[in-house]
Amino acid sequence: MSESQRVISSGKDKELKTRPVVNYTPKYLITLFSNAFLFIFYGIIGITAGFHCDETAKHCFTSIDIQSAFTMNGNETISQVYAKDRKLYAFSTNGPVPIDNIITADGWNHTRYLLTANGSMPGPPIVIYQNQTITILVKNHLLNEAVTLHWHGIDQLGWPAMDGVAFVTQCPILPGQTFNYTFQPTFGGSYWYHSHVGNQRDMGLYGAFIVLRKRDPIPFEFQHIVQIQEWNHLYDAMALVNANVEDKSPHSTLINGRGDFEDITAPLETFNVDKADPCLFRLIGVGSKDVLLFSIPGLKLKVTETDGFEVVPTVVDKIIIYPAERYDFELDLDYAKAGMYNITISILSTHNLTIKPAIGFGFLNVSNSNSLPVKNYNISNNTRVLNCPFKTYPHETNVFCLPVNTLISREKVDDEDFVVQSVNKSNEKALHFLNFGFPDGHSSINGRIFRWPTVSALTQSSEVDTDCTECTEEITCHCSHALKLKSGSEVVMVLLNLGKGTFISHPIHMHGHTYEVLKMEFPVVTNDGIFTFTEDIQCSETYRNNESNCNSPQWRNSSWYNYINIPGINLKNPVRKDSIVVPYGGYVIIRIEARNPGVWFMHCHIDQHMVEGMALMLNESFENTKIPNGLPTCHSFFNEKSVKTETSGKLSHSDRQYGPLSILYYTENIL
Numbered sequence: 041m042s043e044s045q046r047v048i049s050s051g052k053d054k055e056l057k058t059r060p061v062v063n064y065t066p067k068y069l070i071t072l073f074s075n076a077f078l079f080i081f082y083g084i085i086g087i088t089a090g091f092h093c094d095e096t097a098k099h100c101f102t103s104i105d106i107q108s109a110f111t112m113n114g115n116e117t118i119s120q121v122y123a124k125d126r127k128l129y130a131f132s133t134n135g136p137v138p139i140d141n142i143i144t145a146d147g148w149n150h151t152r153y154l155l156t157a158n159g160s161m162p163g164p165p166i167v168i169y170q171n172q173t174i175t176i177l178v179k180n181h182l183l184n185e186a187v188t189l190h191w192h193g194i195d196q197l198g199w200p201a202m203d204g205v206a207f208v209t210q211c212p213i214l215p216g217q218t219f220n221y222t223f224q225p226t227f228g229g230s231y232w233y234h235s236h237v238g239n240q241r242d243m244g245l246y247g248a249f250i251v252l253r254k255r256d257p258i259p260f261e262f263q264h265i266v267q268i269q270e271w272n273h274l275y276d277a278m279a280l281v282n283a284n285v286e287d288k289s290p291h292s293t294l295i296n297g298r299g300d301f302e303d304i305t306a307p308l309e310t311f312n313v314d315k316a317d318p319c320l321f322r323l324i325g326v327g328s329k330d331v332l333l334f335s336i337p338g339l340k341l342k343v344t345e346t347d348g349f350e351v352v353p354t355v356v357d358k359i360i361i362y363p364a365e366r367y368d369f370e371l372d373l374d375y376a377k378a379g380m381y382n383i384t385i386s387i388l389s390t391h392n393l394t395i396k397p398a399i400g401f402g403f404l405n406v407s408n409s410n411s412l413p414v415k416n417y418n419i420s421n422n423t424r425v426l427n428c429p430f431k432t433y434p435h436e437t438n439v440f441c442l443p444v445n446t447l448i449s450r451e452k453v454d455d456e457d458f459v460v461q462s463v464n465k466s467n468e469k470a471l472h473f474l475n476f477g478f479p480d481g482h483s484s485i486n487g488r489i490f491r492w493p494t495v496s497a498l499t500q501s502s503e504v505d506t507d508c509t510e511c512t513e514e515i516t517c518h519c520s521h522a523l524k525l526k527s528g529s530e531v532v533m534v535l536l537n538l539g540k541g542t543f544i545s546h547p548i549h550m551h552g553h554t555y556e557v558l559k560m561e562f563p564v565v566t567n568d569g570i571f572t573f574t575e576d577i578q579c580s581e582t583y584r585n586n587e588s589n590c591n592s593p594q595w596r597n598s599s600w601y602n603y604i605n606i607p608g609i610n611l612k613n614p615v616r617k618d619s620i621v622v623p624y625g626g627y628v629i630i631r632i633e634a635r636n637p638g639v640w641f642m643h644c645h646i647d648q649h650m651v652e653g654m655a656l657m658l659n660e661s662f663e664n665t666k667i668p669n670g671l672p673t674c675h676s677f678f679n680e681k682s683v684k685t686e687t688s689g690k691l692s693h694s695d696r697q698y699g700p701l702s703i704l705y706y707t708e709n710i711l
């Protein structure tokens with residue numbers, strides 16, 4: 041058995057992992073209070089420098105204060121600042137001012153309103169160790185807005201009420217309220233947290249969440265968090281949504297909240313490393329919509345993990361990262377000279393067949409304290425790019441693309457590590473085709489435009505109407521789309537991007553699970569820029585693929601319903617991810633086991649697409665899920681004398697794939 045398997049599968053870990061939910065026993069409460077001093081201690085640290093739980097602790101405590109903030113604004117004395125020569129100056133005082141506590145973004149000389157964790161952007165990093173339980177008290181100090189925090193990529197095995205999705209797993213946290221998030225991450229890796237109300241994460245409400253493995257080869261002091269995003273100067277949420285239109289460029293890109301705009305030379309992020317030390321970078325895509333190309337010209341990146349999953353180390357020159365994804369890479373500093381390297385970010389487009397010049401920058405400062413020699417790379421004309429949206433860039437002759445599924449798992453993976461072990465595996469198998477696109481111009485999945493519940497779906501399931509029967513093969517409709525997953529079953533999903541509504545590639549994120557990536561299929565792109573989409577999938581029996589909305593896609597080859605017959609499928613060592621690009625004109629086949637009861641959100645991580653309806657809920661046998669006592673409920677108010685409810689058609693007790701959790705019948709005199 042490998043080292044990782046020994047660590048993950050130790051008896052202690054199994055005991056912890058099978059505990060289904062937060063258990064608010066007297067013993068738990070005593071532990072909670074006896075550790076209150078730790079919370080106060082760490083809470084203070086968390087406000088300024090991030091939270092790093094002690095390695096020996098079983099239960100970590102911290103807090104996050106949700107606060108509004110402004111860019112380019114210091115404290116009461118400094119007030120508004122401006123950027124020049126990578127320094128900040130106050131209008132009110134002479135000389136440069138410290139930059140540490142000022143959110144500069146790209147240095148644009150106006151203040152932009154932000155929502156933040158603890159007043160910073162990014163929010164403070166949270167760092168814990170694998171299998172530690174963590175409690176994070178999230179207090180909403182905003183005047184006007186309700187929030188939640190989602191722990192992106194943490195699969196919340198047995199903790200479905202802690203996933204932090206407004207109106208899916210909880211009611212939003214209202215101004216003044218506090219919510220206790222307690223959960224136990226079981227996998228090491230790079231994760232992040234962000235608001236899951238509307239598009240608040242584009243307003244600055246995000247931060248890194250790192251789960252360390254005790255066997256990680258590179259100590260934390262040599263690890264660097266790199267959060268990259270595009271940036272837009274618009275203030276309000278709706279303007280931000282409307283700005284997120286394909287080919288409407290953002291104003292700049294940021295690395296850890298710092299970037300450049302036009303000729304403003306704002307402070308940029310600098311990472312300091314020494315040739316004598318190892319170094320690991322945790323690259324996190326925290327953007328709103330754009331596809332970003334990351335590189336450190338002159339150095340190669342050895343990718344070791346994606347989305348918290350260890351892969352056979354793969355050396356590349358550049359990484360394409362979509363919003364939601366994470367890539368960890370090491371730098372082999374034997375090849376680095378002492379001095380300053382640029383870190384560069386370009387913005388890509390699904391339709392853009394060339395790689396545009398970089399518009400975002402940071403610095404890597406390499407020191408050589410031991411006067412070590414510098415090795416030279418073997419000369420190669422090829423630029424190896426990980427995670428292209430096509431198989432090749434036809435106009436970039438030296439670019440060699442590695443689709444993300446060319447990453448393979450580092451070692452044999454035990455499927456039992458990815459499930460709640462008290463939920464038995466069954467022999468049932470299910471196959472679902474999910475088409476992500478804009479049929480009739482609407483962001484949707486299989487033509488179902490997601491309508492957000494107005495209650496917490498997990499805890500108030502009888503009040504959610506998931507009836508989608510108005511949607512048909514070619515007709516789109518609005519509904520609270522829920523996909524039933526039978527407890528213990530193996531679920532294969534074909535995520536596709538075809539039909540009349542295909543327009544761009546979509547980064548699809550699944551909550552509550554990581555999935556095996558069994559196959560990716562890309563469109564063929566000619567030198568003339570003509571895209572030929574895959575014909576493996578038939579959108580309709582009546583219409584050609586490009587004439588159909590593709591709401592009911594099927595395999596063209598009926599033998600593929602047994603997936604072992606699908607050419608190129610990887611059942612041996614597939615990469616696992618929780619966020620993956622579904623290529624324009626192509627598809628991705630993924631597999632999970634439905635052994636984590638809950639209501640799990642699944643959606644495009646382009647914020648505009650998500651808020652407009654490219655989302656659904658995985659309805660995973662949550663009727664047997666234990667939920668912490670006292671979770672708040674929420675709902676619209678109707679005059680009860682005028683409303684009659686009918687709850688006999690609960691989806692949770694039905695075999696129907698689509699149907700009502702409950703149906704509300706309104707009488708005519710409703711106000």
Ligand SMILES: [Cu+2]
Nearest residue numbers: 546644646649
């Ligand atoms: Cu999308």
